[in-house]
Amino acid sequence: MERFILSLDEGTTSARAIIFNRESNVLSVGQYEFPQHYPKPGWVEHNPEEIWDAQFRAIKTALERAKIEPSQIAAIGVTNQRETTIVWDRSGKPLHNAIVWQCRRTAEMVEEIKREYGDVIKEKTGLVPDAYFSASKLKWLLDNVPGLREKAERGEVLFGTVDTFLIYRLTGEHVTDYSNASRTMLFNIRRLEWDDELLEIFNIPEEVLPEVRESSEVYGYTKRELLGAEIPVSGDAGDQQAALFGQAGFEAGMVKATYGTGSFILANTGKTVRYSNNLLTTIAWGLNGKITYALEGSVFITGAAVQWLRDGIRIIKSAPETEELARKLESNEGVYFVPAFVGLGAPYWDQFARGLIIGITRGTGREHLARATLEAIAYLTRDVVEEMERLVGIKELRVDGGATANDFLMEFQADILNRRVVRPVVKETTALGAAYLAGLAVDYWESLEEIRSLWKAERVFEPTMDEETRERLYRGWKEAVKRAMGWAKVVGA
Ligand code: ADP
Numbered sequence: 001m002e003r004f005i006l007s008l009d010e011g012t013t014s015a016r017a018i019i020f021n022r023e024s025n026v027l028s029v030g031q032y033e034f035p036q037h038y039p040k041p042g043w044v045e046h047n048p049e050e051i052w053d054a055q056f057r058a059i060k061t062a063l064e065r066a067k068i069e070p071s072q073i074a075a076i077g078v079t080n081q082r083e084t085t086i087v088w089d090r091s092g093k094p095l096h097n098a099i100v101w102q103c104r105r106t107a108e109m110v111e112e113i114k115r116e117y118g119d120v121i122k123e124k125t126g127l128v129p130d131a132y133f134s135a136s137k138l139k140w141l142l143d144n145v146p147g148l149r150e151k152a153e154r155g156e157v158l159f160g161t162v163d164t165f166l167i168y169r170l171t172g173e174h175v176t177d178y179s180n181a182s183r184t185m186l187f188n189i190r191r192l193e194w195d196d197e198l199l200e201i202f203n204i205p206e207e208v209l210p211e212v213r214e215s216s217e218v219y220g221y222t223k224r225e226l227l228g229a230e231i232p233v234s235g236d237a238g239d240q241q242a243a244l245f246g247q248a249g250f251e252a253g254m255v256k257a258t259y260g261t262g263s264f265i266l267a268n269t270g271k272t273v274r275y276s277n278n279l280l281t282t283i284a285w286g287l288n289g290k291i292t293y294a295l296e297g298s299v300f301i302t303g304a305a306v307q308w309l310r311d312g313i314r315i316i317k318s319a320p321e322t323e324e325l326a327r328k329l330e331s332n333e334g335v336y337f338v339p340a341f342v343g344l345g346a347p348y349w350d351q352f353a354r355g356l357i358i359g360i361t362r363g364t365g366r367e368h369l370a371r372a373t374l375e376a377i378a379y380l381t382r383d384v385v386e387e388m389e390r391l392v393g394i395k396e397l398r399v400d401g402g403a404t405a406n407d408f409l410m411e412f413q414a415d416i417l418n419r420r421v422v423r424p425v426v427k428e429t430t431a432l433g434a435a436y437l438a439g440l441a442v443d444y445w446e447s448l449e450e451i452r453s454l455w456k457a458e459r460v461f462e463p464t465m466d467e468e469t470r471e472r473l474y475r476g477w478k479e480a481v482k483r484a485m486g487w488a489k490v491v492g493a
Helices: 048-066 107-125 134-144 148-153 162-171 196-201 239-246 303-312 321-326 366-389 407-417 429-441 448-454 467-484
Strands: 004-010 014-020 026-033 073-080 086-088 158-160 175-177 211-213 216-221 232-238 255-259 263-270 280-287 290-299 336-338 356-358 396-400 420-424 457-461
Touching (some): 004 048, 004 429, 073 429, 162 216, 232 429, 239 255, 239 290, 407 457, 407 467, 429 448
Parallel strands (some): 073 232, 255 396
Antiparallel strands (some): 263 290, 280 290
């Protein structure tokens, strides 16, 4: 009987389950959204029961659509929205809503801790202290949920990111993997252990922490009452790291960029921990007794700028229309758009930057704005890749995410980076990465070499732009960015 791998891709707005076959093709997908809860301005929560329901229904749907029995699943891999923080008791009952990575409730707490311990935290965890990561969220729960701290000290509370919660519900094991642990801001990424000093700074009792395991090994087996079969759960990685793995980015210098609402760019740096002031250092995965590290840069607004053209100023009807418009022009004709709607992320880190369109003349039309938007996405990616390049040699860029459907964007990206841009056949790289990790642990796939041979490019975009044009365009971009920076301060908004 043919066997398959089930990948659980638990995102910020929906949970998906995807079944892959041995050639790593998608057999079926189940997907359900779950509600977002906003108890106060700037606060974001999920109900863990709603996440579980959506995830479990997605599993059922995927199995039904593939017309296979649970016993045909050789292994399950999990990948998840990172940093989101959950506490539950030993029966699996959540003790509060999940505090989502976007939630800003602990921003002030972190500012205070950062002043004293910023350097220590960066050195130990690779992260720039921010409310984004789990540590301050967990501290908030322990300090604010009545009775939680006492319960935790009695060993009755389990903490975890969403991977850990799902694996606990599936198997009863309280575990996470290195990649997820490295986003908590409590994990020492060199010594590979929960860090005593950080636990003290955030006042976290050690009893609540999951065991940290490799990203590819059997953590446990699904409880029989769930699916009627005991299936090994054997892969776990945060979504961005899983995408790098799903792109077969196994060697130092391999980079992937995911173009969604915003963009996430990860560079494999191999066995070496590398630090940059403007990027995060993180664990990509732990596999076969070895840790692979990565540099990460996130850009807040990329695909969302295309959405703004459609829904905000309504100059296009659909996202793909940007390509047709952009191609009507030979060049950008000096028009640039810096989509700094919520400030600028890596490598600028300016929360006061605001969006700007510059270079407008009487002849400027919607084709200029469409082109400037797509170009901006490519320039923003180059900004991050250049920063990475100082620390690790980069050969090509492997891409995924919704906006990679845009061939103009991909061509321009190759030109402006002066590097090959490679788009894979299987676009579900996040889910695929978790599937690969799970499959490797149970010998469904034998080796990284086998996986490398399964990974296939759908299209390669080669750079064709001459150096003079490339650098002139990019200089224009840098000047536009300068003019966008700090704007909210200037106007006091
Ligand atoms: P997310 O996972 O963040 O929701 P997706 O990977 O689904 O994002 O990508 C959706 C984003 O990609 C949207 O912001 C949309 O504007 C953009 N997008 C989708 N198709 C295109 C296209 N053909 N050209 C440019 N942008 C696109």
